[in-house]
Amino acid sequence: MSIFPAPRQPRTHHTHPPTGTLNAFRHQPEGHAVLSEVSFSVRPGETVALTGPSGGGKSTCVQLALRLWDPDSGRVTLGGVDLRDLADADLRALVTAVPQRVDLLTGTIADNIALASPDAPSRRLRAAADTAGLLDSAAGLPLGLDTPVGERGTGLSGGQRARVALARALLVEPRVLVLDETLAHLDAHAEAALTAALRTHASDRITLLISHREATLRAADRVLELRAGRITVPNTGTNSTPSG
Ligand SMILES: Nc1ncnc2c1ncn2[C@@H]1O[C@H](COP(=O)(O)OP(=O)(O)OP(=O)(O)O)[C@@H](O)[C@H]1O
Numbered sequence: 001m002s003i004f005p006a007p008r009q010p011r012t013h014h015t016h017p018p019t020g021t022l023n024a025f026r027h028q029p030e031g032h033a034v035l036s037e038v039s040f041s042v043r044p045g046e047t048v049a050l051t052g053p054s055g056g057g058k059s060t061c062v063q064l065a066l067r068l069w070d071p072d073s074g075r076v077t078l079g080g081v082d083l084r085d086l087a088d089a090d091l092r093a094l095v096t097a098v099p100q101r102v103d104l105l106t107g108t109i110a111d112n113i114a115l116a117s118p119d120a121p122s123r124r125l126r127a128a129a130d131t132a133g134l135l136d137s138a139a140g141l142p143l144g145l146d147t148p149v150g151e152r153g154t155g156l157s158g159g160q161r162a163r164v165a166l167a168r169a170l171l172v173e174p175r176v177l178v179l180d181e182t183l184a185h186l187d188a189h190a191e192a193a194l195t196a197a198l199r200t201h202a203s204d205r206i207t208l209l210i211s212h213r214e215a216t217l218r219a220a221d222r223v224l225e226l227r228a229g230r231i232t233v234p235n236t237g238t239n240s241t242p243s244g
Pocket residue numbers: 027028034052053054055056057058059060061226
């Protein structure tokens with residue numbers, strides 16, 4: 001699985017990207033192969049949706065991109081660099097996952113977005129909130145970023161919390177944003193709209209998202225279906241040309 005280019009990598013990685021192939025991954029040495037010969041590349045700016053039946057290996061795939069695990073054979077690369085060769089701190093700065101259940105603290109929505117990037121200028125914070133849809137009337141927050149948040153996020157809906165979590169992740173400016181059904185708390189229309197907004201504001205950020213919803217899959221550049229640990233429908237997005 002190759003994700004490229006990594007930020008601040010020399011341009012040569014664009015022209016000679018190595019192929020990242022995940023030959024096999026098992027959760028336990030004696031267990032069944034959860035992923036087999038999963039090989040795909042994602043280009044800067046692309047939004048790739050992973051879909052497929054339960055147990056197909058979607059979460060495992062994004063967990064490998066976060067290096068929660070290492071493949072048994074094969075490799076996962078970012079900008080041509082094997083994730084195993086990146087320092088943990090570098091990897092954490094490059095690849096950010098939005099958790100399904102985000103911890104919110106007492107304060108305002110702005111305070112909560114800023115948590116991971118306290119020094120970010122307010123204009124960037126506002127832009128992240130805007131992309132996450134928190135400034136839209138549809139977000140249902142008349143006080144916007146000044147909306148008070150109770151302990152552990154009380155007072156906010158699941159969808160609003162998901163948007164705050166997303167804005168917090170965007171403020172970090174990761175090169176790879178991972179959404180493992182994070183937006184499932186939103187209704188189908190809102191999830192698709194947010195996916196489309198993320199794609200519009202992607203610049204060279206890569207988004208890997210897991211979703212089952214048709215509208216969201218249509219909003220992605222490319223859809224990969226994982227069944228029993230294999231990609232069964234590679235490169236069949238509705239919006240894109242095939243990736244190299
Ligand atoms: N920590 C683990 N230890 C052992 N097996 C695991 C572990 N996590 C996942 N598995 C197994 O790996 C396979 C793939 O799981 P994974 O969560 O990646 O699938 P998924 O496509 O994301 O499914 P879902 O849509 O239900 O979340 C399943 O057979 C699952 O039981």
